[in-house]
Amino acid sequence: MHAWMRFWLGESCRLCSAGLLPMESGVCTGCLGVLPFAWMRNSLPVAVNEKQQINMPIRSWLLFSEHNAVRTLIHRIKYQSDAHLAFDLGCAMAKDFRSDASMVWPDVWIPVPLHAKRRRQRGYNQSEMLAKGLATVGGGSIDTHSLIRHLHSESQTKKSRKGRAENVQQAFLCTRSKPPEMPLKIALVDDVITTGSTLKSCCMALNCSGFTQVEAWTLACSGWLD
């Protein structure tokens, strides 16, 4: 929806409920400025087979905790049908990262897929909405076909670290080999990185099909990866 249309419809900030100005979307400038930024650049070791380990670069924008505003935003995009907020936050994240001149933007964004059943329940994939925001501002195309989630698992939130890793290890499948003409630089997109087990599993599935340059962009991280 066009920014002016949203303005006339009286859209308000998801954090302080103030009316948004036409140039604002999702979160007002005041609330955006005081979010807990992580700007995390890190990498995760991923064992792609028995002999080979690669490092997957990770880029996370915000710092998630149980008691901060980021939790409120994530909760809205996952459980309160606020798909547009995910798009807005993807745009805001891309605008912020664009100020980093050393940034090499991905050619293709691959949102971490939901299982079809979960997707039907929610009506959208929040990671896909984030990816749309990132691509709208930063460029690149979105690929929602190469990676699928073929195992449905229960909510991750109450599982232990080990339980989460086992839960997602076999959950993802890459549906095709990397086409020779497809650009190399792939970015997985997810809302929050916690242990990294979901992103590792996605990376392993993609790597098996020839996608060897995979990094991950997440809206938020919960603490620092070790």
Ligand SMILES: [Zn+2]
């Ligand atoms: Zn606000």
